[in-house]
Amino acid sequence: MPDSVAANLRLAPHALTRPFSAEQFSFATTHELEPFRGVLGQERAVEALQFGVAMPRPGYNVFVMGEPGTGRFSFVKRYLKAEGKRMQAPSDWVYVNNFDEPREPKALELPPGTAHEFMA
Structure with a gap:
């Protein structure tokens, strides 16, 4: 400058x-x-x-x-x-064993906050 x-x-x-x-x-x-x-x-x-x-x-x-x-x-x-x-709280999701197709577990949608009860 x-x-x-x-x-x-x-x-x-x-x-x-x-x-x-x-x-x-x-x-x-x-x-x-x-x-x-x-x-x-x-x-x-x-x-x-x-x-x-x-x-x-x-x-x-x-x-x-x-x-x-x-x-x-x-x-x-x-x-x-x-x-x-x-x-709004999202749904809980858990995967469970699929006895017919063990390599394809099934997904279950549960009400929010309830997955721990399902697992107990």
């Missing part, structure tokens, strides 16, 4: 700060705040996750990728737990 352009773009130190009053905050230290649980700057990723989870058809999957330590796994886990509480 030519020196004249750089000189015109140079900022004074006071222009690099934003003045604020501590009274405008309802807390004394940041230790009093709840941890941020969202995802900054990832609106499209959040929308894609919401779409993928809401899709009621088989064969739709959600693939999450990103840099380590960005909170993507924690966010997805929290989101899925919250959505799971809102959704």
Whole structure:
């Protein structure tokens, strides 16, 4: 960048700060705040996750990728737990021996949460 352009773009130190009053905050230290649980700057990723989870058809999957330590796994886990509480519990499935065709076990669909009773 030519020196004249750089000189015109140079900022004074006071222009690099934003003045604020501590009274405008309802807390004394940041230790009093709840941890941020969202995802900054990832609106499209959040929308894609919401779409993928809401899709009621088989064969739709959600693939999450990103840099380590960005909170993507924690966010997805929290989101899925919250959505799971809102959704109807899925059926339990168990496989039982097929005495006629031992290599082809039979799948039985049971009401949610009852498979452990069947196995007992």
